[in-house]
Amino acid sequence: MEKLKNDILIRNKRASFDYELLDTYQAGIVLVGTEVKSIRLGKASLVDTFCFFNDGELWVKNMNISEYFYGTYNNHMPRRDRKLLLTKRELEKIRRQTKDTGFTIVPTKLFLNEKGLAKLEIAVAKGKKVYDKRESLKEKDDRRQMDRAMKH
Helix, strand or coil, X not given: CCCCCCCCEEECHHHHHHEEEEEEEEEEECCCHHHHHHHHCCCEECXXXXXXXXXXXXXXXXXXXXXXXXXXXXXXXXXXXXXXXXXXXXXXXXXXXXXXXXXXXXXXXXXXXXXXXEEEEEEEEXXXXXXXXXXXXXXXXXXXXXXXXHHC
16 A cells, blocks of 8 residues: 655744744544545645633634535535544643643644644644744844855
């Protein structure tokens, strides 16, 4: 059986800019058929997404998976809440880490693994202050200038 070639990788670029990412976890997502087809076409977005606990389960909110073009009356809602699949041990560890103020859970990547299953990489993160963001921009600019200098 040949392996599936997956180039689907949807990133949340704002996450690393707005937050200091501490721990990362890979979680499965409970999806319906048309959602998987839309993700395979790359029609998903992680802008403004966040995770929250509800009855001991972890859910992702505001993840936009566009409606499948060929879907019929049984197409999915684009911005519905989706349940994340993690082990009880991982869930408890995440819950303990986010009990402190200032910590949150942000999705960083949405991708298809080698088996063709949709996975969401989430991170326990701490919000950056404005001056931290300026520092990040300055470091990025410095790196870009050093790369230019090396090429010439």
